[in-house]
Amino acid sequence: MSSKALSDELLLLVGFLLTSARGLLDEPKTYGPSRLLDAAGRLLEIMDEQGMLDESLGEIRAEIDRERFGPMDEEGLFVKLDELALRWTELIAGRF
Amino acid sequence: MELLEALRTRRSVREWTAEPIRDEQLRGLVKAAASAPSAGNSQPWTFIVIRERGKLNRLRPAAPGISGVPVALIVICLERLRTGQEPGKMAYEMDLLSLGAALENLLLAAHGQGLGACAIGSFHIPSVCSILSLPQHLEPKLLVALGHPVRQPEPPSLRPLSEICFFEEVGTNG
Numbered sequence: 001m002s003s004k005a006l007s008d009e010l011l012l013l014v015g016f017l018l019t020s021a022r023g024l025l026d027e028p029k030t031y032g033p034s035r036l037l038d039a040a041g042r043l044l045e046i047m048d049e050q051g052m053l054d055e056s057l058g059e060i061r062a063e064i065d066r067e068r069f070g071p072m073d074e075e076g077l078f079v080k081l082d083e084l085a086l087r088w089t090e091l092i093a094g095r096f
Numbered sequence: 097m098e099l100l101e102a103l104r105t106r107r108s109v110r111e112w113t114a115e116p117i118r119d120e121q122l123r124g125l126v127k128a129a130a131s132a133p134s135a136g137n138s139q140p141w142t143f144i145v146i147r148e149r150g151k152l153n154r155l156r157p158a159a160p161g162i163s164g165v166p167v168a169l170i171v172i173c174l175e176r177l178r179t180g181q182e183p184g185k186m187a188y189e190m191d192l193l194s195l196g197a198a199l200e201n202l203l204l205a206a207h208g209q210g211l212g213a214c215a216i217g218s219f220h221i222p223s224v225c226s227i228l229s230l231p232q233h234l235e236p237k238l239l240v241a242l243g244h245p246v247r248q249p250e251p252p253s254l255r256p257l258s259e260i261c262f263f264e265e266v267g268t269n270g
Contacts, residue, residue, distance in 0.1 A: 008153075011157075012153065012156060012157045013157075014157075015156075015157025015158065016156070016157045016160050018157075019157060019158055019159070019160050019219070019220040019223065020160040020218075022220055023160060023218050023219070023220065027218060031218065035160060038160070038163055041163075065111075068110065068163045069110040069111040069163060069164060069246075069249065070249055070250055071107070071108065071249055071250060071251070071252035071253075072252070073252065073253060
């Protein structure tokens, strides 16, 4: 990915975050976690295109994408977010 | 595709391939949407089809409800000049219901053609109006993100009929 393409992707992401922030003032409470999960997926997608994801991170990205693009399920999302957060914590533990 | 099968198997598709949609198909979707019932046959809608990549890229961050990268968007606008009603008035609410009927027609028509669609209500209205240079009498109410699905999503969980359908009085399931 060229520097211009990366910059464009990041600009789109910033736009997404800004309009999400505005929208969430009025939107249902559960849209907040979904939006943050979507942002995480978008960031991982950019990192993937930059060759920054190893296999484990790629697996988490795939799981996040399954949630992003699948049917909305409020109860399931809470469980899934707990799992993802814990897995992420364990994954990056060795890096720092 | 048989109608009831289409009703049962339609899904909100949020992930699309890069394959474009033919203009003829897009016109067909709008025609299906505009065939929906409307209160007093008011037809209070205008549909704006977006295909250009540049405009799609500007609209995507304005509409955080769009998760993937659609190849087309259809903006469903309430055309205020048709009825001149204000929010809170019954006719305005009826117009919104009419837009909902048009939306469902559009989603089913897309599904029937093997396309994947997702209705988007989360978007920043002033940004969308600015990007599309919308005149004052057109209020964007819904976006429909479209493309060829990467995969068919899993069915969503649905509330049981016994919880939402009653015969003669609430609490009697028949």
